Amino acid sequence: MLQIKRPSIVDVAELAKVSKQTVSRVINESPNVSEKTRQRVLQAIEALGFRRSELARNFSQGRTHSLGVVGRDLNYFGTRTYIGIARQAEALGYSLLLKELPESGIEQIEPMLNALLDRHVDGILWAVPEIADNHAWLDSGLLARIPVPMVFLSMAPRQEATVVAYDNFAGGELATRYLLDCGRKHIGHIAGPQEWWDASERQRGWETTLQQAGMKVLPEHVAMGNWDAASGEAAFHRLLASYPALDAVFVANDKMALGVLLAAHEKGLRIPEDLAVIGFDDITESAYFHPPLTTIFQDKAALGQQAVKTLAHRIEQKFQPAVQHVLESTPLTHQLIVRKTTPAGVIKT
Amino acid sequence: MLQIKRPSIVDVAELAKVSKQTVSRVINESPNVSEKTRQRVLQAIEALGFRRSELARNFSQGRTHSLGVVGRDLNYFGTRTYIGIARQAEALGYSLLLKELPESGIEQIEPMLNALLDRHVDGILWAVPEIADNHAWLDSGLLARIPVPMVFLSMAPRQEATVVAYDNFAGGELATRYLLDCGRKHIGHIAGPQEWWDASERQRGWETTLQQAGMKVLPEHVAMGNWDAASGEAAFHRLLASYPALDAVFVANDKMALGVLLAAHEKGLRIPEDLAVIGFDDITESAYFHPPLTTIFQDKAALGQQAVKTLAHRIEQKFQPAVQHVLESTPLTHQLIVRKTTPAGVIKT
DNA sequence: ACACCAACTGTTACCGGTAACAATAAATAT
DNA sequence: ATATTTATTGTTACCGGTAACAGTTGGTGT
Numbered sequence: 083m084l085q086i087k088r089p090s091i092v093d094v095a096e097l098a099k100v101s102k103q104t105v106s107r108v109i110n111e112s113p114n115v116s117e118k119t120r121q122r123v124l125q126a127i128e129a130l131g132f133r134r135s136e137l138a139r140n141f142s143q144g145r146t147h148s149l150g151v152v153g154r155d156l157n158y159f160g161t162r163t164y165i166g167i168a169r170q171a172e173a174l175g176y177s178l179l180l181k182e183l184p185e186s187g188i189e190q191i192e193p194m195l196n197a198l199l200d201r202h203v204d205g206i207l208w209a210v211p212e213i214a215d216n217h218a219w220l221d222s223g224l225l226a227r228i229p230v231p232m233v234f235l236s237m238a239p240r241q242e243a244t245v246v247a248y249d250n251f252a253g254g255e256l257a258t259r260y261l262l263d264c265g266r267k268h269i270g271h272i273a274g275p276q277e278w279w280d281a282s283e284r285q286r287g288w289e290t291t292l293q294q295a296g297m298k299v300l301p302e303h304v305a306m307g308n309w310d311a312a313s314g315e316a317a318f319h320r321l322l323a324s325y326p327a328l329d330a331v332f333v334a335n336d337k338m339a340l341g342v343l344l345a346a347h348e349k350g351l352r353i354p355e356d357l358a359v360i361g362f363d364d365i366t367e368s369a370y371f372h373p374p375l376t377t378i379f380q381d382k383a384a385l386g387q388q389a390v391k392t393l394a395h396r397i398e399q400k401f402q403p404a405v406q407h408v409l410e411s412t413p414l415t416h417q418l419i420v421r422k423t424t425p426a427g428v429i430k431t
Numbered sequence: 432m433l434q435i436k437r438p439s440i441v442d443v444a445e446l447a448k449v450s451k452q453t454v455s456r457v458i459n460e461s462p463n464v465s466e467k468t469r470q471r472v473l474q475a476i477e478a479l480g481f482r483r484s485e486l487a488r489n490f491s492q493g494r495t496h497s498l499g500v501v502g503r504d505l506n507y508f509g510t511r512t513y514i515g516i517a518r519q520a521e522a523l524g525y526s527l528l529l530k531e532l533p534e535s536g537i538e539q540i541e542p543m544l545n546a547l548l549d550r551h552v553d554g555i556l557w558a559v560p561e562i563a564d565n566h567a568w569l570d571s572g573l574l575a576r577i578p579v580p581m582v583f584l585s586m587a588p589r590q591e592a593t594v595v596a597y598d599n600f601a602g603g604e605l606a607t608r609y610l611l612d613c614g615r616k617h618i619g620h621i622a623g624p625q626e627w628w629d630a631s632e633r634q635r636g637w638e639t640t641l642q643q644a645g646m647k648v649l650p651e652h653v654a655m656g657n658w659d660a661a662s663g664e665a666a667f668h669r670l671l672a673s674y675p676a677l678d679a680v681f682v683a684n685d686k687m688a689l690g691v692l693l694a695a696h697e698k699g700l701r702i703p704e705d706l707a708v709i710g711f712d713d714i715t716e717s718a719y720f721h722p723p724l725t726t727i728f729q730d731k732a733a734l735g736q737q738a739v740k741t742l743a744h745r746i747e748q749k750f751q752p753a754v755q756h757v758l759e760s761t762p763l764t765h766q767l768i769v770r771k772t773t774p775a776g777v778i779k780t
Numbered sequence: 781a782c783a784c785c786a787a788c789t790g791t792t793a794c795c796g797g798t799a800a801c802a803a804t805a806a807a808t809a810t
Numbered sequence: 811a812t813a814t815t816t817a818t819t820g821t822t823a824c825c826g827g828t829a830a831c832a833g834t835t836g837g838t839g840t
Contacts, residue, residue, distance in 0.1 A: 088578075090796055101820045106798065114818060136549040138796035141490040142825055148528075155514065165504065168531040177550065178529045179497075182517040200485040201526065229437075311719035340719045347721065370660035370689045372696065372721045439826055450790045455828065463788060487826035491795055 089130040098126035109134055140202065145401065148177040149393060150198035153209040155182070163235070166386025167207065174394045179203055183210050191219050195228060204401075205231045205393045212237040214277035231396035235389050238279050244396065246389040246414075248380045250280045253416040254287020257332045257360045257378050260418055262295055264358055264428050266330035269297075271304045272317045272342060274334040284334050284362065307338045314338025318345040330358040336368045339375055343423070347372075359423040373422035384412045438479040447475035458483055489551065494750065497526040498742060499547035502558040504531070512584070515735025516556065523743045528552055532559050540568050544577060553750075554580045554742045561586040563626035580745035584738050587628050593745065595738040595763075597729050599629045602765040603636020606681045606709045606727050609767055611644055613707055613777050615679035618646075620653045621666045621691060623683040633683050633711065656687045663687025667694040679707040685717045688724055692772070696721075708772040722771035733761045 091109075095102040100119055107115050108123040115123075126132075140146040149171055153164075171178050179201060181194050198206055206228070210216065217237055219225075225232065225242055236247040261269045271288045274281030289299050302324035307313035314333060318341065322328055333339040339361035343353065351357045353373060361368060364379035388411060395409040420428075440458075444451040449468060456464050457472040464472075475481075489495040498520055502513075520527050528550060530543050547555055555577070559565065566586055568574075574581065574591055583589075585596040610618045620637045623630030638648050651673035656662030663682060667690065671677060682688040688710035692702065700706045702722055710717060713728035737760060744758040769777075 086578075092796075102797080103799095103821080104819060107819090110798090116818060119819085133545060133549055135551065135796055136546075137490055137495065137551045139798075140550075141486050141795085141827095142797045142799085144825070146486065155510070161504070161510065165531065168529065169533075172531065177546075180517065180527045180529050182514065182521065184518075196482060197485075197526075200482055201489075202484065202486045229435075311716055315719065337716060337719075340716055344719055344721055367660055367686060367689055367716060370664065370686075370693055372693055441826075451827080452791080452829095453789060456789090459828090465788060468789080484826055488828075490797090490825085491827045491829090493795070 088135070089132045090135070091132070093130055094123065094126045094132050097130065098123045144202065145204050146177075146202045147175060148179050148201075148203050149390070150179045150181065150201075150203035150206040151209055152181045152183055152194060152198070152206065154185075154211065160382050162382035163209070163386040166383035166388075167209075167390050168386075169383075170387040170390035170394075174390065176204070176390070176394065188216065188219065192224065195224075199228070199230070203230060205233070205397045207233050207235065207389055207393055208237075209235040209389075212279035213275070231393060231400060233389050233393040233396070235385070236280060244392060246385065246392055248385060248414050248416065250283035251287040251290075253362065253378050253380065254284035254332070255291045256287075256416050256418055257284075257362065258288045258291035260376075260420075260424070260428070261330045261332060261358055261360060262291070264330065264354075264425050266358055267297075268325065268327040269303075269330045269332060270321050270325050270328045272314060272321060272331060272333040272338055273304055273306045274309050274338075276306060281334055284332075288332050307334070307341075309335055309337060311337045311341040311344075314341030315345045316341070318342045322349065328357065331360075333359060333361050336361040336363045336365045336371075336375060336377055339368070339377070339423075340371055343371055343373075343375070353423050354425045358425060361423075364419050369421065371423075376421045376424040377419050379417040379419050381414070381417075385414060388412050388414065437484070438481045440481070440483070442479055443472065443475045443481050446479060447472045493551065494553050495526075495551045496524055497528050497550075497552050498739070499528045499530065499550075499552035499555040500558055501530045501532055501543060501547075501555065503534075503560065509731050511731035512558070512735040515732035515737075516558075516739050517735075518732075519736040519739035519743075523739065525553070525739070525743065537565065537568065541573065544573075548577070548579070552579065554582070554746045556582050556584065556738055556742055557586075558584040558738075561628040562624070580742060580749060582738050582742040582745070584734070585629060593741060595734065595741055597734060597763050597765065599632035600636040600639075602711065602727050602729065603633040603681070604640045605636075605765050605767055606633075606711065607637045607640035609725075609769075609773070609777070610679040610681060610707055610709060611640070613679065613703075613774050615707055616646075617674065617676040618652075618679045618681060619670050619674050619677045621663060621670060621680060621682045621687055622653055622655045623658050623687075625655060630683055637681050656683070656690075658684055658686060660686045660690040660693075663690030664694045665690070667691045671698065677706065680709075682708060682710050685710040685712045685714045685720075685724060685726055688717070688726070688772075689720055692720055692722075692724070702772050703774045707774060710772075713768050718770065720772075725770045725773040726768050728766040728768050730763070730766075734763060737761050737763060 091102045091105045094105045100123060104115065104119060105123055108120055151167065168178060179198060181198065183194060184190055220240060220243060234243050234245045237245055239245055258269060269292060271285060273285045276282055285304065292299050305317035305321035307317040314337065331342060333342055339359055342359055346353055346357055353359060361375045361377035364377045368375040368377050391409060395407055398407045440451045440454045443454045449472060453464065453468060454472055457469055500516065517527060528547060530547065532543060533539060569589060569592060583592050583594045586594055588594055607618060618641060620634060622634045625631055634653065641648050654666035654670040656666040663686065680691065682691055688708055691708055695702055695706055702708060708724065710724045710726035713726045717724040717726055740758060744756055747756045
């Protein structure tokens, strides 16, 4: 059961009868190696099955070609986002070191960041949704003490931080304007938890659009849920009670919209005739809701991708300030997906 | 913009006027340090804000206290599973290095494993669903050349491999037996893709249960989907055409069940009176389907947790063969969640 | 008072690469 | 033919810890 030691650069050097530095040059494709020795070294590498230890290389260079990703639950930050992150990181030659921030939270933040820094990640991607003041630590000066570039996913813009995010305000506008285009006059909103930045932005988009259309927006025109289908159902009952004239509702995410559809059925409301519904997210199931849900789509994979690109860009700048790196950016804009919970034959303005 | 160098163990040693070895002893809580020097060292650590470089430690020890996780899409392997993995890894002091195996697949496997080994992960968790022969590489002898413990998530048992999985066969039995208990006589199945191990196991559970109940199982009693809601809808139409007597259906996952519900509505079938439906997975939305879906639950978080425990156990065995490590295992059993797509008042046998 | 042991601390080497600089050999200029 | 480049290769130090072994000190037994 003897574990055979991985061959090291020295083993290769001995076999090829060169110094280990020359081997290093070969594996790093330095041009200053004669073709003859290069071949000899390559042969030795082949013969021994040598592979460079990234661990050793990382240690010696002081950089690890890896990104720390701090997430919460993945649920929010989302499978699609994660795929975008993973693919882009791979494409740019970075590994991902993942950490889950537990609910409890605040006092875990510094240890978590330290754990990543102790492993010398080249950069950190903060993929925790902004809820209440859980980003308040940014004001504590902690950020300034972090010696690697950091990028934040989907949070309110801040002076000191690099943020990659969708404009949820615009998304809310888009949804609400479409309901107006449908000719609806009483457009309610089922919001996500107010403490969530994304939720309050969507709500602000709804509110602003209605006001610009000359409509009054009253507190009883909104009900709040917690993103879950169950809460959407409950919120809809409350909303209908406080706003009986309701003829359309913009729901802050598709899951809650599912609950709304169920509740509306129970109340005997016809959709979309009596009530138009528009969701947010375009989860894969929403095309199979009953009826299929009109919703707002945001390309989460592109979001993750863009975040990694941005982070990598800042890292390269740091390690090779001389070289001009290009940052190609993907536009992040919402898309309206019209299905059956809004009336047919609407002309979009 | 000068980057201040992280203090190293040597800086601490100088400040505390001891050798760096003594500092090492202090941070590793060796008992052989006098209280007086310990305090002096701790003070120096505090003063400098020293933190041990895990990178250096990993390098010097030849182990990284990290697990390589190879996944596909997360979609399948699932958010819940991932949470279980992350939490358990954190609890046991392991970091996670994540890799995404692209669809293309096979020829990517060896490079991917090598990438992990180059970074000296202590163990590898293979979280790619078994589809068709995508696990055939296990027979190539590659596995034997991997110098670290490896654990496979949810695949067919194999001689040479450590597998942590739910018994999907038993899950299929559980679902089907319940439909029998409901008094149904014509129980069809909407299967996942046959190439998926999980799917074929669930189907086998269905088939076996019916046969044991003395019923005939014909090919036209099954239709196959691809896990998506859309495919569930289509499959149901086909199934109904080929098996008109159908009075119950076991659907291999909840998403397809969603499509089935939609299709059944279109056909004017009452649920559960005309058709009983049972899904699989218990995704959060299924409680809000129309009507709420009866389904089979498996605790995916426990699955991920168990996989990490198993892997960690094997790693510890390897690094400290002398110590007897205990492996506490969580039982992985399915649970029947009865909602409204099956008739009320059934006595479970 | 002397040998011996325990408790504590220090020395040296090593993990596997890379960086910076030095040395040698071959090629070109004068 | 000699000085000077240029191309190629080797030497040495270093990254920040840990392991193995070697001292040093003080207390104890006789």
